[in-house]
Amino acid sequence: MNRRQFLKAAAASAIIPTILKVRGASAATGEMQYRTLGHTGEKVSIVGLGGAHIGFPGVSDADSERIVRTAIDNGINFMDNCWDYNGGESEIRMGKALRDGYREKVFLMTKLDGHDAKTATAQLDESLRRLQVDHVDLIQFHEVIRMDDPEKIFAPSGALEGMLKARQAGKVRYIGFTGHKSPGIHLHMLDTAFKNSFTFDTVQMPLNVMDAHYDSFTNLVLPVLVQHNIGVLGMKPMGAQVILRSGVVKAPECLRYAMSLPTSVVITGCDSMAILQQAIDVARNFQPMTDDERTALLARTAPVASNGKFELYKTSHYFDGTWQNPQWLG
Numbered sequence: 008m009n010r011r012q013f014l015k016a017a018a019a020s021a022i023i024p025t026i027l028k029v030r031g032a033s034a035a036t037g038e039m040q041y042r043t044l045g046h047t048g049e050k051v052s053i054v055g056l057g058g059a060h061i062g063f064p065g066v067s068d069a070d071s072e073r074i075v076r077t078a079i080d081n082g083i084n085f086m087d088n089c090w091d092y093n094g095g096e097s098e099i100r101m102g103k104a105l106r107d108g109y110r111e112k113v114f115l116m117t118k119l120d121g122h123d124a125k126t127a128t129a130q131l132d133e134s135l136r137r138l139q140v141d142h143v144d145l146i147q148f149h150e151v152i153r154m155d156d157p158e159k160i161f162a163p164s165g166a167l168e169g170m171l172k173a174r175q176a177g178k179v180r181y182i183g184f185t186g187h188k189s190p191g192i193h194l195h196m197l198d199t200a201f202k203n204s205f206t207f208d209t210v211q212m213p214l215n216v217m218d219a220h221y222d223s224f225t226n227l228v229l230p231v232l233v234q235h236n237i238g239v240l241g242m243k244p245m246g247a248q249v250i251l252r253s254g255v256v257k258a259p260e261c262l263r264y265a266m267s268l269p270t271s272v273v274i275t276g277c278d279s280m281a282i283l284q285q286a287i288d289v290a291r292n293f294q295p296m297t298d299d300e301r302t303a304l305l306a307r308t309a310p311v312a313s314n315g316k317f318e319l320y321k322t323s324h325y326f327d328g329t330w331q332n333p334q335w336l337g
Contacts (some may be wrong), residue, residue, distance in 0.1 A: 029122060038082065038291055039287075042270075042271050044272070045238030045271060051272045054289070055272040056085065056277060058089060062092050067181035072104040074280065074283050075105070075284060076104055077099075079112050085114050087118060089149055090118060090120060106139065115146075116143060117138065119131055119149060121166055121335050121337040123159075127166035131179070143179055145182070145209060151192060151196050151247075154192055156192070158199065160184075181314075184209075185240070185242070208237065209271075210228070213320060215250060216264050216304060216305065217250055217311075221313060226326050233269055239268075246317055254319065256308060
C-alpha cells in the first residue's frame with residue numbers, strides 16, 4: 008500500500024460518515040436490527056434474504072424452505088426475488104416457504120425485466136402466481152444496465168405505465184429499480200424519473216468494499232438517494248463471492264461494511280444454513296464501522312480494486328441476464 012493508494016482510500020471513505028449522520032443506526036445489538044425504507048416509512052431488517060440462491064440446482068426444495076423460514080423466524084423480514092431467477096424456480100420456492108402465515112411477516116420484493124407495459128405486466132402477473140400472493144410490497148425494474156433503458160421504461164406504454172396501473176389495482180405497493188453496471192446509468196434513470204415528476208421508492212445497487220475504488224455507486228449515487236430520502240437497497244456485498252477470492256477481506260467484514268453505509272437493507276444470497284447464520288449473526292451484533300476501521304479496510308482493498316477485477320458485474324456480461332436473453336425485455 009503506497010501513499011497515493013492510502014489517500015485515495017481515505018478520500019473514498021470521507022463521504023460515508025457525513026451520510027451516516029442523516030440515516031443513523033437502528034437498534035441495540037443482540038437482536039435483529041431494523042431501518043426505515045426511505046420515504047415509504049416501512050421498517051426492514053438491515054439484512055435481506057437474496058432470492059437467487061434459494062433456487063440454485065444444488066439447493067433442495069426442503070433446504071430452500073428451511074432457509075427462508077429460518078431467516079424469517081430470526082427477524083429477517085426483507086425478501087428479495089426476481090421473475091427471471093433460475094427460470095422462475097426461486098419465486099416458486101419462496102412462494103411455498105411463505106405459506107402458513109409467513110407471508111404476513113415479510114416485506115416481499117420481486118423484479119421484472121420487461122420494458123413495455125404489456126411485457127412488464129405479464130411478468131408481474133406470473134411472479135404473483137409463482138409466489139402465491141395477490142400483491143408484492145415492492146416491484147423493481149431489473150437490470151437497468153443500458154443508457155437507453157430509462158427512456159424505454161418511461162416511454163408511453165412503457166413499463167412504468169404498466170406498474171402504475173398495477174399499483175392502482177393493488178398488485179404492488181412501491182416501485183423501484185435495480186442495476187449493477189454503472190453509476191452513470193443509475194443517475195440517468197433517477198434524472199429521467201425526476202423529469203417525469205416521478206420519484207422512485209427504492210434503488211438497488213452494488214455497495215461493497217471494492218466499489219469505492221472503481222466507478223463507484225457509493226460515491227456517486229448514494230448521496231443522491233440520501234438527499235431524496237429514497238430507500239437504499241445494497242446488493243452484492245461480496246460480489247457473488249468473487250470479492251472473497253481477492254484474499255484481502257472476509258465475509259463478515261464485507262457485510263458489516265455494507266451495513267455501515269446508509270443502506271436500508273443489505274441483500275445477501277444464502278444457499279446454506281451456515282451462510283444464513285453468518286448473515287444473522289453479523290446483523291444482530293452490528294455496530295457501525297468507525298472512521299478508522301473504514302479507512303483501514305478501504306486501504307487494504309485499494310490495491311486489488313482499482314481496475315474492477317473483482318467486480319465482474321461492472322466489467323463483464325457475466326451477470327447480465329437481459330444481455331444474454333434480450334427477449335425478456337419485450
